[in-house]
Each structure stands twice: as structure tokens, then as C-alpha cells.
Amino acid sequence: MPVVNVALWKGNTTDQRRQLVTELTDSVARIANCPEEAVTVIVTEVETDHWGKGGRLASEL
Amino acid sequence: MPVVNVALWKGNTTDQRRQLVTELTDSVARIANCPEEAVTVIVTEVETDHWGKGGRLASEL
Amino acid sequence: MPVVNVALWKGNTTDQRRQLVTELTDSVARIANCPEEAVTVIVTEVETDHWGKGGRLASEL
Amino acid sequence: MPVVNVALWKGNTTDQRRQLVTELTDSVARIANCPEEAVTVIVTEVETDHWGKGGRLASEL
Amino acid sequence: MPVVNVALWKGNTTDQRRQLVTELTDSVARIANCPEEAVTVIVTEVETDHWGKGGRLASEL
């Protein structure tokens, strides 16, 4: 049942995404008392020139 | 007024997306009693190595 | 696998939400060639004074 | 920088949400190599009659 | 066409939301060269004990 969306800057390796999926699924399933099978994790990688932080493009920080 | 976001695995054709937009707009407009013109549908296609299912990357299931 | 988010104005009955879930799941599963069991639909009902349309609060249109 | 949205069924305690925030922040910060301070976690609790699973309202499963 | 989602802590007045809708619609329509009528703004107010910042619940900062 739980759906986890993670938005972060582009540039992560497949290993990093695999680790994110493994750890976030474990935490959410354990804490929310549901089977891991029910957990969806979507990793949205965003270009830094499409991300604003403190009023500036993250590509220009 | 309604905004529909559909996140699914990458690999759909334009025909499939056209059909999704047509059917989802029809259902939502009819059920929510609003004009079709008011319905927005956004199709987000996600790489399977950015999607976690049951604790594993969907690209490695 | 597919996750469908529907954001619309508050005020729908359980019957309307049931019908939304039934029809959207049927369309998405059929078009995306996946089992209905894999489809998640989240209905987000929004107060009209939390929704802007054409620069005005929907509660004040 | 990372923004984590967790959508799950309503009914979690503050302790559970605290634990979710603690663990998800730790994992994301460590894996994405960013300070914990930069991580935002939003927990969206959804009524089961606003959540569709396999074509049915979760409240009616 | 543009859809703007603003997630922020609960506690804003209708005036604040009206002002958000007015200003965000104006900026997006002008910058993206589309009519204001086409812009949707959804304001999602989140309880501080459903929001994590730096690994802690915002209600406990």
C-alpha cells in the first residue's frame, strides 16, 4: 500500500537507487506494519537547473 | 478542475497514452460531474531502475 | 505497478470514489497491460479555498 | 535538497511518523550524500475510502 | 496548462492562500506564456507532526 516518492538531484548510480529502494522499503514496511511487497518507491531525479533552492537554481549555487 | 497523475513504467506508445488520456478524462469528468475540458492528465513514465517494488528495483525483478 | 493520483474538489460521495477507483483501475490495467491488483489509485479531495483556478480561489469563482 | 513524500493509510501514531522521518532522513541523507538538514519528509495519510487497490476501495477489501 | 502544487505547514489564512494563488498564477502565466485561466494552483497544508525537517518532526523542532 504505501507509495514513497523521492525527488532528488540527478546523478545517482543504480547502486544508490537500489540501496534507497531497499532501505526505504524496509523502514516503511516495518514501521507501517505492512508487507514489503506492498511498498512502491519512485525515485525522481531532477536536473539541478530544474530545482530551486533559496530562490536560485541549484545549478547556480 | 481535476488533475490526474499517472505514474507507470516507461515503454508505452503514443497510442497507449492517447487512450489513457481519453478514458481517464471520460471517467473523471462523468463521475465528478465536470466538463472534460477541465480535466488535466499527466502521464509520468518512470525507468524501471528508478522504481522500487517489494524492496527491489523493478529492473531487477 | 501504476500509481494514479486524482486531485479534485472536495464533496464526492463514497459511491463516486468507488466508481473512480473501479473505472480508472480498469482503464490503466487494460491499457498498460498489467494486473488490476498492481494498480494503486489515491483520491485527494481538496477544499475549494485551497484550489486556485485562473488566479482566483475556486471557492470564490 | 531531497524531498520524500510518503503516502499511506491513515491511522499511524506520532511515534510511527517520528520513526519514519528519522529513518527515511538517515537513509536518504547517507545514500545521496547530503546533510540531514537538507532532507524534507512529508507524510500524507489517506483515508482507506480514498485509496483504491486492485480496483476496490481499501476500506472495502 | 501549468499545475502548481504548494505544500507548506498548516495555519495559513484564506487571505494568504488567495494571495498565493494570485501571485503564483500571475508569475507562472507570464513566464510560461499561457493564459492565467490555464493555471491550476493546489495548496496542500500539512500538519507539522506530518512533516520531517532535518530528521525531526517539524512539530518538535
Place this chain on the structure above:
Amino acid sequence: MPVVNVALWKGNTTDQRRQLVTELTDSVARIANCPEEAVTVIVTEVETDHWGKGGRLASEL
């Protein structure tokens, strides 16, 4: 704290995104009474053949 997601059709320049980030951050920080540093803006550019408007693909309007 506030997180602003802007979904719009692909085709905007870096200047347009910079201006969006600047103006939306200014408005949200001022109206929600928080430091600009706390505001995140994510610009999601969507292909017009992934966007439905009034039941049709925006690429075919």
C-alpha cells in the same frame, strides 16, 4: 519548509526556469512568512504527448 512543484509543458529556457524559481520563492516566502532559504521549487517539464487536456493529448490539440 514550503515545497513548490510546477508541472508544465516542456520547452522552457533556463532563463524562464530561473525566473520561475526567483518569483515563486519570493511570493511563497513572503506570504508564508518563512526564509527564502527554506523554499524548494521543483520544475517538472512534461512532453506534450504525455499531457492530456480536455481528453486529448496536448501534442494533438
